[in-house]
Amino acid sequence: MEKIVQALRMEREKPFCAYIYDLPKLRQHVNQLVTTLPSSCRLFYAIKANSDETLMKTLAPIVHGFEVASLGEIEKVRAVDQKIPILFGGPGKTQEEIEGAIHYGVTLLHVESLHELQLVNHIASQKGTTVSILLRVNLRHSVPNAQLKMAGVPTQFGIDEVEVPQAIALAKKLPNVKLLGFHFHAMSNNGDSKAHAAFVDHCYELAKRWGKEWDIDISYVNVGGGIGINYQNIDEQFDWDDFMKSLHRVLEKHKDANWQTLFECGRYITSSCGYYAAEVLDIKQNHGRYFCVLRGGSHHLRLPAAWKQSHPFTIVPIEKWSYPFMRPEVNESEITVAGELCTPNDILARDQFVSRVRVGDILLFSYAGAYGWAISHHDFLSHPHPEHLYVESDSIGHSDAPKFVEI
Structure with a gap:
């Protein structure tokens, strides 16, 4: 996924912010769940976790049905499959x-x-x-x-x-x-x-x-x-x-x-196939602590703030630096990851040790495929929405370049 994110960043001029879904990984995971269930059991996907249409279309041929919690969700399901x-x-x-x-x-x-x-x-x-x-x-x-x-x-x-x-x-x-x-x-x-x-x-x-x-x-x-x-x-x-x-x-x-x-x-079906990627806009030190401020935040990925926990992430290094002045960075230190919102509650991870992170690098949050975008307050402060990208290839880890479908 790191190479995919690096390639996507090189194609864009603006700071990168996206949800990325690995569809082959989703199929493999859910097929394994369905095939190992006892014959008298049925697996339904609770779409409240993530009602993304592409994910639902991917899941419809695999799961035994969908679980919904509103008329709006019923209509979403029927738009994907009339009979499931x-x-x-x-x-x-x-x-x-x-x-x-x-x-x-x-x-x-x-x-x-x-x-x-x-x-x-x-x-x-x-x-x-x-x-x-x-x-x-x-x-x-x-x-x-x-x-x-x-x-x-x-x-x-x-x-x-x-x-x-x-x-x-x-x-x-x-x-x-x-x-x-x-x-x-x-x-x-x-x-x-x-x-x-x-x-x-x-x-x-x-x-x-x-x-x-x-x-x-x-x-x-x-x-x-x-x-x-x-x-x-x-x-x-x-x-x-x-x-x-x-x-x-x-x-x-x-x-x-x-x-x-x-x-x-819900969560157990789609969480592991989803990633949230957000570029570091700034690094600062306040009251003895380092803060990495992202192009993104809890208005896209509300789960960490809602549960008051740190969400797991890795750092994707981006070597491109277009400015004539020094690039801010932090080495061998703990950081707190903050979003771009005007509230101190916009925190995705606290006190996480990193070997190195720079402005312009991208933080890639894993297990973001459930209760991420679907539960977030998207339009608070009217920041741009993230892109929604879908990785599609013949198999996980295939050497060929992945295909992307962008909505």
Whole structure:
């Protein structure tokens, strides 16, 4: 990727700032996930992580479907694929969104409250149809070390576990909804493979208990996503192979269950294929600390500021220097990486040791393919948007020059 960035910089006059997506890397990664899943499992891509059209078109032939959280996301999916299965969740759905879900043929609608359950039934009855639903459960216990929790703690998500029997009873009485199972998305950015398998086991136990008590013919159990990325130590990532071994044991334990298990991963699918590259505009020292100021920042890559963490990066040296005066640089020191915004909160990395960095070099942030551009406040201060570039080649590491598609 370093040589690619250097070549791209040489083609441009203005300071370089871009998102770069490695599409062969994305295909290889997701193919490996899909092919190693047990046959009773399905992998959906949660497009909230990154709803970039090119990435969605790349993923559509590989994943089993897409998970969405708004009518706008439903429309994005249908613009890419008219028939691919869609799961629709979210803590607050409008009448327009539910009508849109019916219109666009959403496969499963995740119902998050007793009110929403009645609203879905009412809208479906007006349209003379039946909507297939899963009840979203806010568990009383979740994965303890996940960075964000949607269940196991008081949140706006799902139906409290203790109220699920009431929701089941209501769903069974309503003529225009068809209860097919349960949705247990409970956490975000969990890095513990064994804890994740234990979570799946717990979901199965509850689903089996409710299915037996209420005579539900369960077709699906959605265990959500939540598989994380270790941004602090990129060499220690979620152990997918270990998770698969543990998952097989869990499935064997529950082999009497005749349902499909749905995963709706976002971050874990696209994060590693994306890079954010930003050129160093200035280097300064204030109060004894060095700051590298970028052409870019948290208005493009909000994730580090949102989670108050340092995002991993490497330095891409750029030898071209067009000015007649000395080029500022820092050697063998710690730097803080700041963006171009007029706020002290615009920080992408703090106190990171570098051997050498100069004005005009480019910082290349890895694992930027999820919750980067999609969640950022793009137009704050009206700076130019970054370019969005897509690397395409026959295989990763191919010696031929990569092809680029620019939007």
